[in-house]
Amino acid sequence: MTPALCVTNLCVDYGTKRVLDNASLEAASGRITAIIGPNGAGKSTLIKAVMGLVPISSGDIQLLGHKADRRSRKQVAYMPQRTAVDWDFPASALDVVAMGLYADIGWGRPVRRRHLTEALTYLEKVGLADLAKRPIGQLSGGQQQRVFLARALAQKADLYLMDEPFAGVDAATEASILDILKGMKATGRTVICVHHDLQTVTDYFDDAIAFNIRTIASGPVKEVMTPEHLQRAYGGRLLMVAS
Amino acid sequence: MISYNTLIVLLGTGVLGIAAGLTGVFLLLRKRSLLSDAVSHATLPGIALGFLAALALGLDDGRHLPTLLIGAACSGIIGAGAVQWLKDHSRLSEDTAIGVILSSFFGLGIVLLSYIQTLGTGSRAGLDSFLLGQTAALTREEISVTAVMALTVIAAILILRKELTLLCFDPIFTAARGLSLRWLDMLLMALMLAVVCTGLKTVGLILVIALLIIPAATARLWTDRLSLMLILAPLTGGISAASGALISAYIAHMPAGAMIVLIAALFLAISFIIAPAHGLIHWRRRP
Amino acid sequence: MNDMILQIDLPALLIATMAAIICSLCGAFLVLRRQALMSDALSHVVLPGIVTGYLVSGTIAALPMLLGALGACLLAVSLMALIRRVRIIESGAIMGIVFTTLFALGVLLLEQKVGGRVHLDAHHALYGALELTYWPGIFTPDMWQTMPADMPLLFFVMLAVTMLVLVFYKELKLATFDPLLAQGQGLRPAWVSAGLLALSAVGCVAAFQAVGSILVIALFICPAACARLLTSSLAGYLCCSASCAILMAVIGYGLAATAPLWLGIPAALSAAGMIAVTGGVMVALAACYTSRT
Structure with missing residues (x-):
């Protein structure tokens, strides 16, 4: 193999x-x-x-x-260190996950509703569906890490x-990330x-x-x-x- | 009743304000707002050289707007490139590089202007408006150039919104997804340069950066959502630009550039106090 | 010809040199503290201050204008500090917001021309009027009466800045390099920082009268940038910064005075502009030199 x-x-x-x-x-x-x-x-x-x-x-x-x-x-999906980005950026958790789909959507094309629906399913997988609309700056460190994980999942690599x-x-986030x-x-x-x-x-x-x-x-x-x-x-x- | 000419001026400056607001949002989020200061100051030598070139070619007594703007754009690009070069090839930080380029390019522009003055055609009067903005009404030609360039900028941003967002939020991820950071950054710089050149004649090169920074910052105070920022920033930018131009057209001794900036600043001041997301009255609520 | 050099060029060079020393010492610390563009902001907000001073006092006497300019600088710094409490906007943008707004206010006030008789010229404020320096009685018994008005002010500010930097050298060094350690030792970094900004404002205002806003920025940043590239100790850095500033002023002024002769054009070129260009070229040379080794 x-x-x-x-x-x-x-x-x-x-x-x-x-x-x-x-x-x-x-x-x-x-x-x-x-x-x-x-x-x-x-x-x-x-x-x-x-x-x-x-x-x-x-x-x-x-x-x-x-x-x-x-x-x-x-x-290949790459997940940078959480500290690599500015968490004051005006985006919601869902927006960040949708970024993992950008290559699929195609460069120069808009994000449509079905893409957001798809992004939401990945957010569900990391257990954050109820925080989808929350500005990322208001998430805890562990939640931010899970948003990053959901974005990586969205890349379907x-x-x-x-x-x-x-x-x-x-510790709780660590266990759920491991899952x-x-x-x-x-x-x-x-x-x-x-x-x-x-x-x-x-x-x-x-x-x-x-x-x-x-x-x-x-x-x-x-x-x-x-x-x-x-x-x-x-x-x-x-x-x-x-x- | 607003006359046809005034309406044209309002439309032209309004579109400029919208374009500047949109571009400003991404500049602010990329933390490059003050690079526009370097670029706008760096356009001065280009304007002066454009004037000399137009004079040599016998175009309109040297005051040929397209030639002046091409000159401005060229030296603006060189200025932005010089900042990048200094940042990459020396241990100077970005703000120092910006200061060096801003002052030396502007100095070169002043040297060239002092030379132009000795030509004695009285022609410098036409160039002075590039510094502090136009005090009198704009001509039809100037308005159409403004509108075309501003609309191009708006269209480009609407098409590439997704990519610019990615660039500003997470450059490393952007590169990992196979997009060229250098090209995206150059695109953002090009949009900024287009706004600066467009605003030169109306607002003047010292104040044009206010149109890029202030509406974007105002929008940021109101919301944590990019999509909303991309509505609010062009809205305040457009309203400030159009109403500033309107006041300047009707009241004597009210220079358009300064009025536009002051109105934009007024919006910011009000937002600073009452904005729901980050305004003064909501500070107590947060830890 | 000799008289002309004595009465025009020498005083202008003196003024440029004094402004260079003032600005480069303040600028050296600003550059180290990543506040280089503060000089850009300060030199822009001097305009509304001067205009306000003129409008309030009704004369072009130096004192009200100086006070107005200082007031404007203080206002600008406090506004920036206020807006900085909104953490979400980066400090560069905050600077841009404050100085463009105040500058726009200055332009607006300038247009009002209250009184209308005395001409306050925006271009004069931007480019400076180094070329107009004239000291008719230099080296004659009545030299003190005919001395250009800027000269004593610049001289005293230069002395004050040099003395303060020498006296508080240790504090400035500690607060710039390691604010946390400074705090631990009982020094208040915020006060040092405020003092430095106040000193920069005074230096900026003093130099502004003589050489114009754009040259102030160039003298604040370019010599310090050169020194940053060429030296590695703080003392060396400060000395190098001051020397570069003087060199820049002398070469720039010399070029502005002599270039028209070489090029065969009638009048002089802007000295302030030429000094700024020289500064840029010096930084570029220093960057080329250090990037190769």
Whole structure:
């Protein structure tokens, strides 16, 4: 079975600084994979490079068995960090979810009522249908994260790349986001998350990739989450090892 | 009874106000409002060069509006590009880059104007109205140029509303969806430039940015919904522009540009107090 | 010819240099604090202040106009602070709202021409009148009587600004770099910030009379931008900013005076404009130099 994401010898430079150095990794199709590593390890950069948001210096990226380009990226939904946008923006929760449909609607065409109805079904899936008209600035952090998730669902992609989906949300939201991810897996989708909470990796994910500028270890969580691998990924900075 | 000429002027400036209100909403949400300040000041050298070019070609004594506007647009584009270049290629922040470009381009314009003055044709009088706006009534030609450009801007925004919204709300997501951020930003800049050039003759280059900023901010105070903002901003913009022009046409010593801006500011001041979403009287209710 | 240089060019250069030092010192801190465009806003709101001062007092004496201008600057800053309490509008837009409105008010007042005899010229206010500086008795016994009116004011403001920056150097540094730490040490960053804005307003008003609003903006921002690109310590930054400002004033004025001779056109070019252009070119050169290395 072809891996959903296959990165070979990827290098990315910001100015003179090398942020990704010959990174190679694979994420299996139909599973939920975590990318873990310390701050500054280049996890977000890796995702952005896959989505073509930062220029790559060298290397090769395969998405769902095809070379990463405009066409194959259409099958991929990207969920940025919640802090990446201005939540004071004058939009309702429904408006934001409808943004996931924009590519389907076609560039230059208006959003019609049936698109909004469709967007509402995704909002239902994340349990926020009753807040559809609420300005996004008035939602809690966890609700904002779920709106983002609903927008990602609306893209109807085969592969989902999420940057810190569990960051800054309460325990209840964390559980419901996890439910949604499991539901996505059940329908054959692949989910790859940048994740920072080592405690929950083994419970939440099937596979893990320990990453620091390059891949340290990858495979099923049990095999990756060993003290030795984590020590190598986090260097001396790791104070607490998940047991 | 309003005369036919006044009606034409009202329509022309009204359409300009609508276009500026619509463009302003997206500029405000993209947090680029003050870039319009740099661009509007940067049009001055272009106007002066356009004047010299028209003079050399023997068009209307140098006061050939299309040539002046083409010159203004060209130097406005160069100014916007220069701000972007400074921001990308140095450690200067955007506001500093804007200040540098604004003052140096405007300075160049003043140098060129002082040269034009030495030509001694008395021709500078026609260019002064670009600074502080027209005090007398606009001509038919000026109104038709205004209306055509403003309508183009309005049409472009209505067609590309969805894309501009995405750009302003979540640029990273926009890029991930395969849209070119650079092109969308350039489009927004082009719309802004079109409004600035259109407003030069009526409102003047120093005050035209008020038409872009104030109605959009007024609308933002009233609502948290973009669709409503896109109705309110052009509405207040259009009303301010038309009524300012009307007052200026009927009462002496009331320059149109200043009146338009002051009326728009009055709307903002009232909204600041009574607007339901973010007005003064509702501050206490919120935590 | 010699007399002309002494009586016209030297005083004009002196005025430009003093304005340059005042503006560049205030501007250096504004640029660091990402408030560069405050100078743009302040220099625009000076217009209604001056016109109001003139309308109220009925004379073109310097004092009422200065007070009016200062009042307008204070009004503008407080209006911005008031509107900023609505968190949803970004600070750039707030600046734009306030200064365009006040400037429009100034234009409207200017049109009224109450009294009608004395001519207050908007263009004079925008472009400045550096070329019109004239000091007939310079280096003669009656030089103090014939001194241009702007000169003593600029001199004292320059002294005051320099002294204040030197005395409060430490406080300004801390409050600019790390307002939270400053607060923890008992310094009130809000007061430092207000003081800096007040100082900028005074500097802006003083320089405005002599060199016009556009040159004020250029002198506030361009030297500081050059210094920002070329230096990395705060002391070096301030010195570099002041030196760039003086260099900019001298080169710009020199170009405006001599370019007509080279180009063979009859009259002088706007000195204020030329200084601003020089500032832009200097920033561009500094940016090219630093982006390559």
